[in-house]
Amino acid sequence: MTLADTDLHSYLPILILFFAAAGFAVANIVLTFLIGPRRDGARKSVSYESGMNPVGTARKRFNVRFYLIAMVFLVFDVEVVFLYPWATTFGNLDPQSSHAGLWLFRILFFLLTTVVAYLYGYRKGVFRFD
Amino acid sequence: MTDKLALVWPEIWLFVTTCVVMVVGLSPDLRVRKLCGWISALGLVVAIGAAVPVAHAGGLFPSITPYAKGMIGVVGLMLLPLLAGTVDRDLDAAIESGKATFSALRSNRAEFYAFFLFSLTGLMLTASADDLIWLFLALELTSLPTYIMVTISTRGTRSQEAGVKYFFLGALGAAIFLYGFALIYGATGTTDLAEIAAAFRAQSEAGGLNTIGVAGLAVALIGLCFKIAAVPMHMYAADVYQGAASGVSAMLAFVPKTAGFLAIIMLCGAVGWTHGATHDSLPAPIYILLWVIAAATMFTGNLLAIRQSSVKRILAYSSVAHSGYMLVGVIAGPGSGHGTFWDNGIAAVLFYLLTYGVTNVGTFAVLASIQKPNGEEADDIADIRGLHGTRPHLAGAMLLCVLSLLGMPPLLGFFGKVGLFTSAISAGEIPLVIVLGLNSAIAAFYYLRIARAAYLEPADEHVETRAGPIPQRVFAAVLSASAVVLLLTVAQMLMERSVTASGYHAPHAGMADTPHEALDLTRADD
Numbered sequence: 001m002t003l004a005d006t007d008l009h010s011y012l013p014i015l016i017l018f019f020a021a022a023g024f025a026v027a028n029i030v031l032t033f034l035i036g037p038r039r040d041g042a043r044k045s046v047s048y049e050s051g052m053n054p055v056g057t058a059r060k061r062f063n064v065r066f067y068l069i070a071m072v073f074l075v076f077d078v079e080v081v082f083l084y085p086w087a088t089t090f091g092n093l094d095p096q097s098s099h100a101g102l103w104l105f106r107i108l109f110f111l112l113t114t115v116v117a118y119l120y121g122y123r124k125g126v127f128r129f130d
Numbered sequence: 131m132t133d134k135l136a137l138v139w140p141e142i143w144l145f146v147t148t149c150v151v152m153v154v155g156l157s158p159d160l161r162v163r164k165l166c167g168w169i170s171a172l173g174l175v176v177a178i179g180a181a182v183p184v185a186h187a188g189g190l191f192p193s194i195t196p197y198a199k200g201m202i203g204v205v206g207l208m209l210l211p212l213l214a215g216t217v218d219r220d221l222d223a224a225i226e227s228g229k230a231t232f233s234a235l236r237s238n239r240a241e242f243y244a245f246f247l248f249s250l251t252g253l254m255l256t257a258s259a260d261d262l263i264w265l266f267l268a269l270e271l272t273s274l275p276t277y278i279m280v281t282i283s284t285r286g287t288r289s290q291e292a293g294v295k296y297f298f299l300g301a302l303g304a305a306i307f308l309y310g311f312a313l314i315y316g317a318t319g320t321t322d323l324a325e326i327a328a329a330f331r332a333q334s335e336a337g338g339l340n341t342i343g344v345a346g347l348a349v350a351l352i353g354l355c356f357k358i359a360a361v362p363m364h365m366y367a368a369d370v371y372q373g374a375a376s377g378v379s380a381m382l383a384f385v386p387k388t389a390g391f392l393a394i395i396m397l398c399g400a401v402g403w404t405h406g407a408t409h410d411s412l413p414a415p416i417y418i419l420l421w422v423i424a425a426a427t428m429f430t431g432n433l434l435a436i437r438q439s440s441v442k443r444i445l446a447y448s449s450v451a452h453s454g455y456m457l458v459g460v461i462a463g464p465g466s467g468h469g470t471f472w473d474n475g476i477a478a479v480l481f482y483l484l485t486y487g488v489t490n491v492g493t494f495a496v497l498a499s500i501q502k503p504n505g506e507e508a509d510d511i512a513d514i515r516g517l518h519g520t521r522p523h524l525a526g527a528m529l530l531c532v533l534s535l536l537g538m539p540p541l542l543g544f545f546g547k548v549g550l551f552t553s554a555i556s557a558g559e560i561p562l563v564i565v566l567g568l569n570s571a572i573a574a575f576y577y578l579r580i581a582r583a584a585y586l587e588p589a590d591e592h593v594e595t596r597a598g599p600i601p602q603r604v605f606a607a608v609l610s611a612s613a614v615v616l617l618l619t620v621a622q623m624l625m626e627r628s629v630t631a632s633g634y635h636a637p638h639a640g641m642a643d644t645p646h647e648a649l650d651l652t653r654a655d656d
Contacts, residue, residue, distance in 0.1 A: 116152065116153065119153050120153055120240070124235065125234045
């Protein structure tokens with residue numbers, strides 16, 4: 001089955017859905033514009049109506065450490081994402097198979113690379129909070 | 131699966147080296163940190179050693195990997211001394227004079243060398259790709275580190291601008307060729323390159339190629355134009371090459387270009403050179419597309435290079451033009467397949483990549499070896515005026531390298547260019563050969579202008595240039611210039627290797643039904 005011999009008519013519902021979604025969005029904006037009440041004013045146009053007053057500039061410096069911690073977290077996250085499919089497949093592997101050792105070696109190699117990522121983070125001083 | 135693992139041992143060794151460099155480069159001891167370059171070199175030597183004996187088990191170009199990975203390793207080794215001292219120079223100097231202490235967050239050495247090796251790993255993976263997904267991931271692994279290398283290569287804002295520009299256009303290019311890959315998958319129902327080739331073959335025997343497949347190939351090729359800096363995706367080249375440090379520019383001129391050409395060769399191989407109406411060539415839409423891109427790239431690169439006053443920008447546009455030259459070889463195709471070097475366009479491209487990579491290091495290394503009083507690297511053509519009087523060995527290296535880039539006999543670049551000419555002639559591409567010849571003549575203008583500035587013009591009084599404090603870069607320049615001459619002694623062997631590497635395993639239509647019997651050579655020992 002390739003794209004060339006796909007029946008394009010079967011995509012008609014998606015096209016209808018697309019137009020329905022676009023129509024809904026446009027209709028809401030147009031209707032609000034037509035029938036919505038308009039009471040503008042200084043109070044009404046602040047950033048958070050009935051909320052706190054925004055004070056100061058939005059360009060505030062924040063600690064670069066957040067970014068480093070997010071990266072270290074990402075390493076951990078990706079590691080777990082790869083561990084799941086490996087774990088489900090490894091259980092089904094025939095213990096007598098010659099592949100078992102190779103499969104174990106592969107995931108150990110992969111885990112070793114994440115250890116390197118942590119070692120790098122440690123040397124870079126990500127875990128030093130001072 | 132195991133055979134694929136055997137194929138990627140060079141990449142695994144490079145990756146292991148990367149891991150070591152990443153940690154060693156953050157050592158508080160300066161002497162340990164300075165080992166980064168040596169460890170990278172060792173890793174590259176091991177990778178070359180692991181690459182050369184292993185040939186691909188299957189795929190469209192079964193023997194491309196030893197040559198391609200050997201070439202990548204050798205040029206990588208030449209780039210290493212050129213990259214020395216690119217990052218952390220201020221920090222190291224401040225530490226040595228006792229003004230500062232080592233701060234891991236301010237140091238970029240570990241990342242710089244690690245990204246360099248990552249990029250070469252991706253490039254080697256591109257050479258062994260046999261699948262569209264693998265190809266895409268390898269291309270991205272090649273490119274992503276280079277964006278960061280451009281940005282951190284100098285401390286100025288110019289390289290940051292260059293890095294951002296390069297990144298966004300690179301992302302656009304990647305999106306375009308990924309879209310092309312998706313269309314190819316849609317048209318053939320597989321991501322395996324050999325199976326795609328078989329599916330295309332079956333379609334063409336059944337009455338014509340699938341339109342969506344051809345459109346996908348065209349889109350993918352246009353996206354790959356970014357990697358090789360060809361028209362219409364060449365705009366970034368001059369700004370990025372100028373903004374980055376010379377070492378990184380030299381790397382950009384070789385690494386993404388080689389990745390792009392390997393991918394283009396594989397994609398063209400998937401559709402095959404057997405579709406022409408009058409003579410064997412690529413299918414008409416792809417043929418016309420590549421023809422126009424090749425001609426436009428050659429003219430754009432050369433004509434824009436003439437107007438530049440910055441040597442780096444001249445070299446950037448000449449790099450654009452060289453992509454156009456090599457596309458001629460891609461259009462010519464592998465010829466009869468069992469011919470000599472002289473009628474094999476793919477072998478010519480592979481050989482040209484080697485000569486261009488080796489030569490190009492020298493031109494940028496000369497620039498990197500000269501430092502202006504304000505600490506920046508030489509860039510303007512005024513900076514190299516009268517170089518012969520002050521530093522004759524650098525001037526000599528520059529002369530040899532630009533003459534080789536120009537294709538002056540009997541230097542290495544000449545043999546690369548002759549291969550392109552003869553293969554295009556034997557494929558019957560006479561108009562393209564004329565364009566190629568015309569452009570080689572235009573190129574002479576700006577290459578000789580560089581040589582004239584270095585040899586014949588007196589140094590400007592107000593431009594005071596002094597030798598950079600990094601002897602490794604001078605070594606890289608001299609090494610590259612000697613390679614331009616010394617590799618001539620083994621040119622015959624290199625050409626034979628490139629012919630072997632271009633061995634094209636033409637698909638046959640029956641393969642689509644039983645692809646695994648045809649490809650999986652290690653099945654017996656399971």
